[in-house]
Amino acid sequence: MVNIYECLVEELGAKKVLSPTDARERATSYWDASPMNVAALVRPSNTDDVSKALALCNAYGVAVVTHGGLSGCVEGAKPAEQKVVISLESMNNIDHLDLVGRTATVEAGCILETFQNTVKEHGLYFPLDLGARGSCQLGGNAATNAGGINVIRYGMMRNLILGMEVVLADGTVLSSMNQMLKNNAGYDLKQLFIGSEGTLGIITRLVLRLETAPRTCNTALIALNNFGQVVDLLNHFKVSMADSLSAYEVMWGEHYRAVTEEGWNKSPIDRSHPFYVVAECEGVDPENDKNRFLKTLEHAFEQELILDAALSKSEAERQEIWETRENFEALLQTGPVFLYDVSLPIKNMEDYITQVLNDVQKQWQKGQCYVLGHIGDGNLHLFIKPEEPGDGLHDMADNIVYQPLSQFNGSVSAEHGIGTEKKKWLGHSRSNAEIEMMKLLKSTLDPKNILNPGVIFN
């Protein structure tokens, strides 16, 4: 049997390839601190390296797992003893910023936060934003079609990608580094790879759209009495603030109280309310934006839509508000805890959550379900904690969360993808015809099934 580690060293040089022993120094992922167990770990410096490594693995039929920042939530980058990992970490350059055309050409391993900060220095703005910004990579964001907190205004990662370079399973480099907003010359091939979770090719470079940097940012943490008011307040913001509403995040009261327990996040307002919303508006008019934001909140008070609100008066206070939404470490301290990411129409959310909460209580006497979400996008996250040991807890929680979704035409994955974790449930959100078409694409582009095999479907 071929020693793939030695073959890769011969092809790329020893500096770019870690042995199984050296790879064990690394943690498996953000969620799993156990050591990585693989046949070899390749750290390519450029597209040509990726192409050579893939051509070799394809020739020998060795499975490859692509690693970005390893913050993915569905075990899509799970390594295994017999697999080769290709990590994009050394391909982290920002190659070019076109300040006139407002585009950036980047390597796929560039960390999201590094990129956000760099374009900001040039008065520009990259609006994709999520809690894992400090570790996730732009290539990983593209491969998962990441969403995050600004989708309500700017769309998902797909909306921000103009061009892409991708290496196919056999090493072929497919370069579609388009820089224009309009280009209808035949199929838009990059769309195939966005959200394909590393199963159709390895993304090596991207052309990204940039926006004008906002000059104002107004943020409030708002307490509300019921879910109807959460929806009404969203509409109120959309009407009064129009397109400037860039984030509208909801936390059910139990979630808010759990993440603001003593020793965790600080709560700027009373912790006893039924619902909390983080609303943020961005603009370019320092004179008037704040007033408009305040007036919107005042009107909401007058209409008795809201109970209480804290407005940030500094970046530090803004961060404090966002911590309550983004830092959920308090929930992960004791296990097991299962994270879900579903989408469904806003009008059905309350009924759906009521059903899930009831089912959790029925299943486990002390069981907990914490709910939050990017509600403007129809996206909810749930943390289910059975609060008791036992076998098959994850499957039971899956049933509770996923089964009721079909009656509302919901999706088992709003933004995290399917990975290996949810593939059993793919058929809940996609028809047989759709899944067959996905499999046909996979077998056409990767006939030996070497790229992330077992991710999305078997």
Ligand SMILES: Cc1cc2nc3c(=O)[nH]c(=O)nc-3n(C[C@H](O)[C@H](O)[C@H](O)COP(=O)(O)OP(=O)(O)OC[C@H]3O[C@@H](n4cnc5c(N)ncnc54)[C@H](O)[C@@H]3O)c2cc1C
């Ligand atoms: C605290 C926290 C908050 C989060 N919040 C959000 C959120 O709000 N919205 C959201 O959408 N997600 C969120 N996530 C999930 C995660 O951050 C995103 O899915 C992110 O886009 C993954 O990027 P990554 O570089 O870490 O990819 P990885 O985890 O390394 O990989 C994810 C998948 O993409 C594949 N892949 C990675 N890089 C490439 C590449 N260059 N080419 C081809 N395939 C590749 C991998 O094989 C794997 O299947 C959050 C995660 C954490 C830990």
